[in-house]
Every structure is written in C-alpha cells, then in structure tokens.
Amino acid sequence: MLSQCRVMPDTLRPRPVPGLGCNAIGQEEEELVLDVLRRKEPFRYYGLNPDSPPPMAAILEKEMCAYIGTDYALAVSSGTAALEIAYAAIGLGPGDEVIVPAWSWVSCFTAIVRVGARPVLCEIDDTLNFDPAEIARLVTPRTKAVSVIHYQGVAAEMDLIQKEAHRRGLFVVEDCAQSIGTTYRGRQIGTWSDVAIYSFQYNKVATCGEGGMVVTRDQRIYERAVRYHDLGNYRPFHEAVVPSREKPFAGGQFRLSEISSAVALAQVRKVDAIKAHCRSVQARVLAKIEGLAGLNLRRIPDSDGDFGFEIYLMFGNLDHVAPFHAKLDALNVNCGARTGTYPQYNRDYVKTGLLHHPAVSPFKDFKEWPDEGYRAEDFPRTEDLTKRYVALPIGWLYTAEDADYIGDSIVAVHAEVCR
Numbered sequence: 104m105l106s107q108c109r110v111m112p113d114t115l116r117p118r119p120v121p122g123l124g125c126n127a128i129g130q131e132e133e134e135l136v137l138d139v140l141r142r143k144e145p146f147r148y149y150g151l152n153p154d155s156p157p158p159m160a161a162i163l164e165k166e167m168c169a170y171i172g173t174d175y176a177l178a179v180s181s182g183t184a185a186l187e188i189a190y191a192a193i194g195l196g197p198g199d200e201v202i203v204p205a206w207s208w209v210s211c212f213t214a215i216v217r218v219g220a221r222p223v224l225c226e227i228d229d230t231l232n233f234d235p236a237e238i239a240r241l242v243t244p245r246t247k248a249v250s251v252i253h254y255q256g257v258a259a260e261m262d263l264i265q266k267e268a269h270r271r272g273l274f275v276v277e278d279c280a281q282s283i284g285t286t287y288r289g290r291q292i293g294t295w296s297d298v299a300i301y302s303f304q305y306n307k308v309a310t311c312g313e314g315g316m317v318v319t320r321d322q323r324i325y326e327r328a329v330r331y332h333d334l335g336n337y338r339p340f341h342e343a344v345v346p347s348r349e350k351p352f353a354g355g356q357f358r359l360s361e362i363s364s365a366v367a368l369a370q371v372r373k374v375d376a377i378k379a380h381c382r383s384v385q386a387r388v389l390a391k392i393e394g395l396a397g398l399n400l401r402r403i404p405d406s407d408g409d410f411g412f413e414i415y416l417m418f419g420n421l422d423h424v425a426p427f428h429a430k431l432d433a434l435n436v437n438c439g440a441r442t443g444t445y446p447q448y449n450r451d452y453v454k455t456g457l458l459h460h461p462a463v464s465p466f467k468d469f470k471e472w473p474d475e476g477y478r479a480e481d482f483p484r485t486e487d488l489t490k491r492y493v494a495l496p497i498g499w500l501y502t503a504e505d506a507d508y509i510g511d512s513i514v515a516v517h518a519e520v521c522r
C-alpha cells in the first residue's frame with residue numbers, strides 16, 4: 104500500500120479512533136445513570152415519590168437553555184422526532200411548503216412529509232449549507248418555513264437567511280442535529296430561528312445513543328411541541344414552565360427517558376471540551392496544509408464558531424478526488440469522498456414520492472414523478488460541490504501526533520496527485 108505514494112511519511116501510523124461524544128463517555132455519565140437507577144425512577148414525569156418528580160430530563164432541559172441561550176427546551180426521543188415535533192408545533196400541514204437543502208439527512212425531508220407538507224429542495228453553496236439566495240428563487244404563496252441544516256459543525260449564514268425569511272413572513276427552523284456547540288457571530292446556533300432541534304444519536308457531538316431536543320423562545324411553539332411529544336398531554340411540569348393557552352390535540356409519544364437524559368446531560372456538559380479539542384487538532388492539520396495548489400477548503404462563514412470536527416478538502420480538478428481519497432486512506436488517514444449524507448433526490452422515498460399510504464403523500468397531485476425540483480439535473484451546484492471533496496473527520500481521541508501525521512500525509516498525497 105505504501106508504495107502507492109512516492110513521497111510520504113516514513114512510517115505508517117495506526118488509524119486514530121474516530122468518534123466524538125461516544126468516546127468521551129466516562130465516570131460523569133456513569134454517576135448520573137446510577138443515580139436514576141438507584142432512585143428506581145426511569146420515567147421523567149413521575150416515580151416513587153409524588154413530592155419530588157424525577158429530575159434528569161428537567162435538568163437537561165434547563166442546562167440546554169442556559170448553554171444555548173434560549174428560553175424553552177424539550178427533551179425528546181430523537182433528532183428525527185424533534186424535527187417532526189418542531190414542524191407540528193409551527194402548525195405545518197397539507198398545502199404548506201418548506202424550503203430545505205437537497206443535501207441533507209433523510210429525516211430533514213421525511214419529517215416534513217410526515218406532517219403532510221411538501222419539502223421544496225434547494226441548492227447548497229460552497230459552505231455546503233443552505234444557499235441564502237435560494238429563498239427568493241423558490242418561495243411561493245404556499246411557503247411556510249425554511250429549514251436550515253448546519254452541516255457537520257459549520258453554521259449556515261444565519262443572518263442572511265433569518266432576515267430574508269422573516270421579511271417574507273416565513274418561519275425559520277434550524278436543524279442543529281450534527282452541530283451542538285457551533286456558534287455563528289458569537290451566538291450559539293439554535294438561537295437564530297423560531298424553533299431549533301438537536302440530536303443525541305450515537306454519531307453526534309453529544310450522545311445518549313438515541314435522543315433529541317427541541318428549543319424555542321416562543322411559548323406557543325413550546326406548548327404545542329410538548330403536546331405533540333406526549334400524546335397531546337400538557338402535564339403540571341410544563342404548566343409551571345408556561346401556562347397552557349392552546350387547545351389539546353392528538354399527539355404522538357416521543358418522550359425521553361430519565362436514563363437517556365442522564366447520559367445526555369453529562370455529554371452536554373462536555374461539548375465545549377470536545378469542541379476545544381477538535382479545534383486544536385484541526386488547527387494543527389490546517390497549519391501543515393496551508394497554500395497547497397489546487398486544494399481549497401470548504402468555505403466557513405464564521406471560522407471562530409466552527410466546531411472543527413471535519414475538514415473538507417475541496418478539489419478544483421474532479422479527477423483528483425478519487426485518487427486523493429484512495430492514497431490518503433492507504434496511509435491510514437480516516438477520510439471519505441462521501442459522508443453519511445446523500446442528496447435527497449437520490450433516495451428511494453423521493454424517487455417514488457410514496458408514503459405508507461398514497462393518499463397522504465404531498466406529491467400525489469403531480470402528474471409525473473419525479474417532477475422538476477426533485478431530480479438530480481435540477482441541482483447542478485449541489486451535484487458538483489458534493490463530488491468535489493474529501494472529508495477528514497476529527498475525533499475526541501485524536502492526538503497532536505495524529506494531526507501532524509494527517510497534515511504530512513495530505514502534503515505527500517498532494518505532491519503525488521495534484522502535480
């Protein structure tokens with residue numbers, strides 16, 4: 104393998120273990136989980152002692168509000184659930200449209216469809232996030248919201264997006280599932296919108312295996328989110344946070360257990376340490392590769408706020424991507440020419456336009472399917488940009504030596520491939 108690359112580091116270094124919060128699980132998580140188990144109170148709303156309800160989900164919500172700088176937080180069972188809840192809470196339904204990047208995770212699309220509304224796919228720009236100019240291109244009288252994904256620890260251009268969307272009377276939804284702890288212009292993401300969501304799934308910065316959070320400053324959105332996540336209920340705990348003013352309606356069941364909340368709480372307390380670590384490893388790699396010809400980096404609107412857990416090498420020459428990836432991988436550098444995200448128009452649920460029952464599909468009135476706006480050829484920029492990169496993850500267990508080795512390897516492979 105080494106002989107594939109003529110100029111290279113002297114010795115092949117073992118691959119560093121990737122992963123963020125999952126690798127930071129330790130005594131803090133253990134102690135909080137044991138606390139739940141010893142009290143025998145795994146359910147958030149009541150336990151053995153009627154005078155003191157179980158505390159973990161409540162503390163998690165309180166600390167999330169303080170950390171992000173918002174008013175209301177609701178712990179839920181996943182980021183996907185959080186998205187569906189957020190859409191239900193802003194009153195999204197049949198006939199409504201939401202502008203959302205074509206380059207996004209499965210549930211960024213499916214959560215909109217599941218409340219009966221229509222996702223309208225937009226292009227990304229060289230930040231790999233929502234292109235703010237797409238709002239003016241795609242808005243219709245049916246548009247009710249824009250949904251912004253902060254992809255892999257880098258904030259979208261929220262000041263432009265927020266201004267343009269609010270000027271047109273649209274809700275702004277921020278999907279911070281991948282990017283808790285990322286800031287933009289000195290403020291946490293999740294505070295630039297009407298409602299925002301987070302994920303605590305295994306791959307995320309902070310994890311409890313499965314879990315999520317809805318945050319908002321709006322009391323009505325908060326109450327509706329609570330009701331949607333808990334069978335339509337609005338229990339005394341929430342009544343004490345915001346007195347009820349909404350009519351009850353049929354909800355789902357997306358509650359987070361006390362055990363998951365305990366793990367998530369310990370993890371949220373570690374986000375800043377994980378970010379500081381990732382940023383220092385990233386800075387070390389970037390110092391080594393500065394100025395390499397033909398190699399650009401993903402544009403980052405606010406580099407001070409970048410979480411730093413992924414470096415995107417963007418290639419001017421498409422022919423360089425595959426060999427660069429193969430040679431870097433052969434040097435035991437964790438990297439991918441594709442991440443877990445695929446363009447929505449390549450997914451089966453978009454290609455068919457179907458839901459579990461055809462009558463509830465928001466695409467049922469289209470004469471031909473997939474129609475304009477849902478085919479690869481409608482997204483030339485997204486298609487192009489997402490084929491131009493090699494992404495390098497940075498993890499909690501990466502060391503300064505790993506950073507130097509990664510930097511040296513990139514320089515060596517660059518000399519081979521980009522001559």
Ligand SMILES: Cc1ncc(COP(=O)(O)O)c(C=O)c1O
Binds near residue numbers: 181207252281302
């Ligand atoms: C951008 C984005 N939104 C939402 C989700 C859904 O989160 P979960 O896996 O917790 O359901 C994910 C998960 O990867 C995501 O990346």
